[in-house]
Amino acid sequence: MNIRKWFWGGEDIHSRFANIGLLLLRVFAGLAMAFGHGIKKIPPSDQFIAGVAKLGFSLPELFAWAAGISEFVGGLLLAFGLLTRPSAFFILFTMLVAGFIRHAGDPFTIKEKAFLYAFVALLFLIIGAGRYGLDAILRRHKKE
Numbered sequence: 001m002n003i004r005k006w007f008w009g010g011e012d013i014h015s016r017f018a019n020i021g022l023l024l025l026r027v028f029a030g031l032a033m034a035f036g037h038g039i040k041k042i043p044p045s046d047q048f049i050a051g052v053a054k055l056g057f058s059l060p061e062l063f064a065w066a067a068g069i070s071e072f073v074g075g076l077l078l079a080f081g082l083l084t085r086p087s088a089f090f091i092l093f094t095m096l097v098a099g100f101i102r103h104a105g106d107p108f109t110i111k112e113k114a115f116l117y118a119f120v121a122l123l124f125l126i127i128g129a130g131r132y133g134l135d136a137i138l139r140r141h142k143k144e
Contacts, residue, residue, distance in 0.1 A: 038072025081133015
């Protein structure tokens with residue numbers, strides 16, 4: 001590896017190192033989302049359902065379940081790189097609701113975590129899991 005190229009950049013998205021970086025980010029963000037946030041919302045507590053109702057969502061129990069499943073199941077799928085783009089879409093949507101609606105009146109330091117997860121999800125929505133995810137393994141297996 002050329003040290004100047006590594007130091008100053010120039011690696012393309014298909015390089016081994018870029019894909020290792022995507023793997024590390026995907027696994028950490030997915031597991032943190034699933035076990036740091038989503039697992040607490042399945043099943044949704046009465047307090048969480050009431051909070052969803054206060055946001056103005058009709059059918060708050062359904063939307064509370066949707067948020068919990070997006071965070072827990074979506075986080076696990078993201079970590080494994082399986083159905084990466086659909087799971088990233090649902091995580092992105094849930095985090096945008098959290099950042100722009102649930103925490104609308106809060107200072108940025110409160111909503112920044114939701115926005116950070118949203119941008120990580122947006123990255124994986126755009127580029128997919130990378131070379132080291134189950135999506136890529138299944139795609140290669142399907143071609144054979």
